Amino acid sequence: MKKEDIEIVKNLLANPKKIAIIPHRSPDGDAMGSTLALYHFLKKINHQPIVISPNDFPGFLAWLPGSESVLVYENEKESVTKVLQSAELVFTLDFNALHRTGEMEQVLQKLKVPFVMIDHHQKPDNYALVTYSDTSIGSTCQMIYEFISSLGKKDLLDKTIATCLYTGIMTDSGSFRYPSTTSTTHRIVADLIDLGVNNSEIHNLVFDDNSFNRLQLLGRALQNMKVFPEYKTAYTTLSQNELDEFHYKKGDTEGFVNYGLTIKGINFAAIFIENRDENSIKISFRSQGEFDVNQFSRENFNGGGHINAAGGKSTLSMEETTKKFENLLTKISI
Numbered sequence: 199m200k201k202e203d204i205e206i207v208k209n210l211l212a213n214p215k216k217i218a219i220i221p222h223r224s225p226d227g228d229a230m231g232s233t234l235a236l237y238h239f240l241k242k243i244n245h246q247p248i249v250i251s252p253n254d255f256p257g258f259l260a261w262l263p264g265s266e267s268v269l270v271y272e273n274e275k276e277s278v279t280k281v282l283q284s285a286e287l288v289f290t291l292d293f294n295a296l297h298r299t300g301e302m303e304q305v306l307q308k309l310k311v312p313f314v315m316i317d318h319h320q321k322p323d324n325y326a327l328v329t330y331s332d333t334s335i336g337s338t339c340q341m342i343y344e345f346i347s348s349l350g351k352k353d354l355l356d357k358t359i360a361t362c363l364y365t366g367i368m369t370d371s372g373s374f375r376y377p378s379t380t381s382t383t384h385r386i387v388a389d390l391i392d393l394g395v396n397n398s399e400i401h402n403l404v405f406d407d408n409s410f411n412r413l414q415l416l417g418r419a420l421q422n423m424k425v426f427p428e429y430k431t432a433y434t435t436l437s438q439n440e441l442d443e444f445h446y447k448k449g450d451t452e453g454f455v456n457y458g459l460t461i462k463g464i465n466f467a468a469i470f471i472e473n474r475d476e477n478s479i480k481i482s483f484r485s486q487g488e489f490d491v492n493q494f495s496r497e498n499f500n501g502g503g504h505i506n507a508a509g510g511k512s513t514l515s516m517e518e519t520t521k522k523f524e525n526l527l528t529k530i531s532i
């Protein structure tokens with residue numbers, strides 16, 4: 199973090215404030231972990247923070263300390279809008295473009311108070327007074343650790359904050375196996391464990407949360423998979439009917455896209471998931487090695503993210519979307 203930005207943030211936090219902390223829509227472990235860690239930290243230094251999520255967070259994160267205090271914009275738009283309008287400072291974490299908050303963007307855009315962005319995705323938009331952006335860091339939670347350290351407040355870290363941070367570092371690093379996991383990541387994690395984090399329990403809480411329906415939905419996704427060895431690519435689909443058949447709940451398809459990459463010789467994987475209500479196809483891309491799925495998604499599927507992990511969207515039918523995808527495979531080198 200830049201020296202002058204640290205000074206600006208120190209000034210912003212010099213007297214008690216009402217602070218809104220915002221994760222992206224459909225928050226994952228890193229988004230919830232980082233916003234709640236910052237929430238606990240700001241409370242400790244006498245602010246009045248509140249985490250406001252654009253929509254519901256998945257059940258496998260509902261054990262996170264402080265999650266019961268999170269407001270969900272989509273569930274109570276009017277009252278949450280008022281809370282947002284009363285904020286004196288806004289932190290946006292784990293995303294870098296306001297449209298990632300969905301409908302809440304309209305409210306955020308009208309706010310006249312300073313924004314602080316802390317994020318590790320590529321190409322940050324220019325909406326914040328302070329932009330702490332670093333695409334080399336594997337998780338926003340790791341950045342929050344660095345952020346608190348930069349403010350000279352590392353001694354305020356405790357088991358609660360550390361538990362939130364550990365969760366996001368673990369989930370965004372694929373349990374410490376993605377290339378963005380560095381020796382610094384492990385040193386920070388060591389610190390968190392010294393603060394009392396129960397790493398093994400957190401792993402169980404997050405990953406051993408399968409329902410029978412979810413396992414069957416995974417089975418369907420694996421059966422639907424198409425593999426193109428010549429393009430080192432595998433993709434799968436889930437239609438709305440299939441989601442309905444297995445009583446899909448938010449978060450159920452988390453991680454499904456990664457299975458394609460576990461096939462020997464496959465470096466590019468995608469999953470296409472139909473959303474009948476929004477009349478669109480939600481897409482996740484993953485790659486191994488050089489192939490830049492962030493760029494691929496930006497150019498072809500209105501999305502973006504990181505080099506090896508990105509999201510996208512299509513308003514074509516499922517059939518047209520996968521046809522477009524298959525055509526693109528012939529034009530790229532993976």
Ligand SMILES: [Mn+2]
Pocket residue numbers: 228229292318336337338370
């Ligand atoms: Mn993240």
